[in-house]
Amino acid sequence: xxxxxxxxxxxxxxxxxxxxxxxxxxxxxxxxxxxxxxxxxxxxxxxxxxxxxxxxxxxxxxxxxxxxxxxxxxxxxxxxxxxxxxxxxxxxxxxxxxxxxxxxxxxxxxxxxxxxxxxxxxxxxxxxxxxxxxxxxxxxxxxxx
Numbered sequence: 372x373x374x375x376x377x378x379x380x381x382x383x384x385x386x387x388x389x390x391x392x393x394x395x396x397x398x399x400x401x402x403x404x405x406x407x408x409x410x411x412x413x414x415x416x417x418x419x420x421x422x423x424x425x426x427x428x429x430x431x432x433x434x435x436x437x438x439x440x441x442x443x444x445x446x447x448x449x450x451x452x453x454x455x456x457x458x459x460x461x462x463x464x465x466x467x468x469x470x471x472x473x474x475x476x477x478x479x480x481x482x483x484x485x486x487x488x489x490x491x492x493x494x495x496x497x498x499x500x501x502x503x504x505x506x507x508x509x510x511x512x513x514x515x516x
């Protein structure tokens with residue numbers, strides 16, 4: 372059964388039939404996902420030729436959550452200011468975080484492993500204020516040098 376979208380217009384009445392159509396669409400989507408459907412998250416990164424560092428707009432937390440929920444996460448280089456003529460991309464193979472209570476300066480760390488990327492992506496923590504909580508770690512962007 373495929374979902375038939377309602378095209379709402381100003382002044383349309385909200386009816387039980389229309390709400391049940393939405394509910395049915397949500398349930399059908401949930402069933403498709405639980406039976407092996409896949410989702411894809413694309414993370415775009417840029418390369419700065421001055422610093423020789425690639426950075427993402429996505430946070431460590433966004434990538435970790437998607438990966439842990441079975442979403443296929445693909446890293447792909449932005450075409451603008453890429454620093455290279457070859458467009459490169461790779462799929463996330465793993466997302467990891469660690470807590471080291473003996474490291475008072477940087478107790479939390481996060482790493483993402485991406486195939487074909489040339490190295491690990493790390494949670495890019497500001498030097499003056501590294502992540503002191505898991506939530507702060509999750510808010511960090513990712514970088515690779």
